Amino acid sequence: MARRAERTERTERADAQRNREAVLAAADTLFATSTSPHGVSMDDIAAAAGVGKGTLFRRFGDRAGLIAAVITSRLEPLQRTVREAQEAAGSSPRQRVAxxxxxxxxxxxxxxxxxxxxxxxxxxxxxxxxxxxxxHATLRTELERVPGVHAPDFTAHALLAALRADLVAHLIDEEGMTPEDVRSCFAGHLADVLGPA
Incomplete structure (x- = not known):
């Protein structure tokens, strides 16, 4: 009896993990292909993942919780890459900030x-x-090592504010800037903030 209960629990856990991965993948795809952040509903995500809407609310709480989980899953590989780059010797603090x-x-x-x-x-x-x-914490740590940067905590906030997603979307989707244009303009802004090397 105990073995059967243990097998059932393992199966339920595996099913819950598969459902979670299906939901995150469906949400990620829908946001990536949508023309607007408003265009993706919980109903859309549930249908694309092949689960009931109630599953989404039980697992993630609400739309904000689901979005946060998708962001976390997308950021994890990037955060690993950033950590590895910071640990590698050779680049200056200024370059690491950039x-x-x-x-x-x-x-x-x-x-x-x-x-x-x-x-x-x-x-x-x-x-x-x-x-x-x-x-913010990662950027502030690097800014503290750049000579001449005053108030690294505030500077980290100010630089990240210039990267808000709504601004990035506006520049690319409404003003017609290319991603390369945006990156070039921001690199110039960063150089202005940090001052001469």
Missing amino acids: DLLDASLNFKIENRNLMSAAEEAGISSPYRAEHYGWW
Whole structure:
């Protein structure tokens, strides 16, 4: 009897994990292909994942919780790459700041609907989001090592504010800038903020 209960529990856990992965993959695809962050509903995600809408709410709480989970799953490989790059010897703190912000900007460009949805999802404050906390802390640490940077904590916030997803989406989708244009303009802005090398 105990073995049967254990097998049933393992099967339920495996089913729940498969459902979670299906939901995250469906949400990721829908946000990536949608023309607007508003265009993806919980009903759409449930249908695409092949699960009931109730499953989404039980697993993720609400739309904001689901969006946060998708962002976390998308960020994990990038965070590993950033950590490995920081640990590698050879680059200057200034270059690490530039590389970190370029990675953040590329992430926002590639996931601008998802990130815009997160900014609008009713989370109490974007600054309390786990992913924002990671970007800010990592950037502040690097800025502290760049000579001449005053108030690294504030500077990290200010630089990340220039990378808001709604601004990135506006520049690319409404003003017609290419991703390369946006990256070039931001690199110039960063050089202005940091001052002469």
